[in-house]
Amino acid sequence: MAKRKFAAEGCLNLYSSEANPLYPSELYSVDHLSGLRDALTMCNLYMITTRRRIFVDPDSLAVTNKTIIGHLLVADDGKWKPIPFCYSLVEAQLDHLGTPVHIETNEAGSYVHIRGTRNPITIPTYAIVATSDCELGAHSDLDVLYVGQGIGRTRQRLAVDRLMAHDTFQQILADAVTHAPSHEVIILMFRFEHAQIFVSSGGDLTLDPSASIEDERHHFRAMTDGTLLQKIDRKQRISLAEAALIQHFQPRYNRTLKHSNFTAKKRLKLLQMLDRLDLTGLVVEVCTANIRSRLRSASCSPAGVMEDMPNELDLTKLGSEAKTWRHTHIAKLPLTNADERNTFLHGTRWR
Numbered sequence: 001m002a003k004r005k006f007a008a009e010g011c012l013n014l015y016s017s018e019a020n021p022l023y024p025s026e027l028y029s030v031d032h033l034s035g036l037r038d039a040l041t042m043c044n045l046y047m048i049t050t051r052r053r054i055f056v057d058p059d060s061l062a063v064t065n066k067t068i069i070g071h072l073l074v075a076d077d078g079k080w081k082p083i084p085f086c087y088s089l090v091e092a093q094l095d096h097l098g099t100p101v102h103i104e105t106n107e108a109g110s111y112v113h114i115r116g117t118r119n120p121i122t123i124p125t126y127a128i129v130a131t132s133d134c135e136l137g138a139h140s141d142l143d144v145l146y147v148g149q150g151i152g153r154t155r156q157r158l159a160v161d162r163l164m165a166h167d168t169f170q171q172i173l174a175d176a177v178t179h180a181p182s183h184e185v186i187i188l189m190f191r192f193e194h195a196q197i198f199v200s201s202g203g204d205l206t207l208d209p210s211a212s213i214e215d216e217r218h219h220f221r222a223m224t225d226g227t228l229l230q231k232i233d234r235k236q237r238i239s240l241a242e243a244a245l246i247q248h249f250q251p252r253y254n255r256t257l258k259h260s261n262f263t264a265k266k267r268l269k270l271l272q273m274l275d276r277l278d279l280t281g282l283v284v285e286v287c288t289a290n291i292r293s294r295l296r297s298a299s300c301s302p303a304g305v306m307e308d309m310p311n312e313l314d315l316t317k318l319g320s321e322a323k324t325w326r327h328t329h330i331a332k333l334p335l336t337n338a339d340e341r342n343t344f345l346h347g348t349r350w351r
Contacts, residue, residue, distance in 0.1 A: 003210065004210065008223070014195050020189040021124075021130075046150065049142035054073070067089065075139075097117075110184065171253070190286060239270055282332075283333075
């Protein structure tokens with residue numbers, strides 16, 4: 001029997017910071033490179049991703065007018081396809097470098113090394129992919145292999161601390177070396193510091209809400225004045241984001257190694273907490289616009305810019321906002337109790 005508790009229902013929306021990428025080998029430099037650990041502060045949710053390796057062609061490189069120019073090499077129909085790029089050096093890099101005197105790549109083509117009159121600088125290929133002027137299309141997409149968190153139960157911890165001693169991560173790397181040597185593994189780390197509550201009175205309006213007028217008022221006020229958000233602490237938000245993204249992408253190693261799903265006991269406790277707060281939906285947004293890479297998995301296609309956008313919206317007038325939408329995945333999960341209340345969430349187009 002369909003039920004409706006409130007005329008106005010609420011949905012918890014969690015949204016991420018920009019992605020912070022690292023090669024696996026860079027994990028071991030976090031405590032040694034100045035400022036790197038500080039830059040990853042509050043990054044407690046991580047994704048282990050992969051794609052066909054993108055190389056920098058060493059014979060194409062030059063530095064001219066504060067810009068690195070060259071070619072990225074991508075696999076296309078069994079051949080290496082060169083894609084021109086221009087990467088602008090920022091003032092901090094130029095101050096550190098001085099006048100560039102020599103430029104080269106490492107043997108794997110995953111870093112560009114520049115020697116200067118002051119100090120050398122090293123630029124990872126994923127940074128060139130992210131910010132250079134080039135057209136990579138789907139070649140820059142990333143397959144999500146695993147979603148996890150590192151926050152610490154008794155002491156503060158970052159995602160990088162978790163990954164340094166993570167059996168699943170070691171197995172993923174071992175499998176990659178053995179079965180996919182032509183691919184690269186990139187770790188993405190995210191902060192989930194922002195949240196809001198969506199309120200709607202949509203759904204089946206033929207159902208009479210069971211809540212009293214006073215309860216309705218109290219619930220609406222709590223959703224709109226921040227009272228409900230204050231009852232969901234930071235650890236709970238990160239765990240909810242992790243569970244939603246696992247459910248959304250169904251990453252291979254979460255399923256085969258961890259059996260992570262929304263029916264697990266520890267996740268059911270979180271859902272029951274939201275149910276006690278009378279929130280009936282969870283929407284988690286993760287954005288990779290800053291690294292110019294869409295996310296996908298075997299069960300989840302890359303996000304498209306038109307997805308969830310009104311048909312009458314003129315995207316040509318949106319500029320960078322359209323780019324952000326193109327690289328934003330949105331995990332949408334209706335949360336219901338055993339009776340499955342008929343709320344506005346069941347009238348929403350869920351993925």
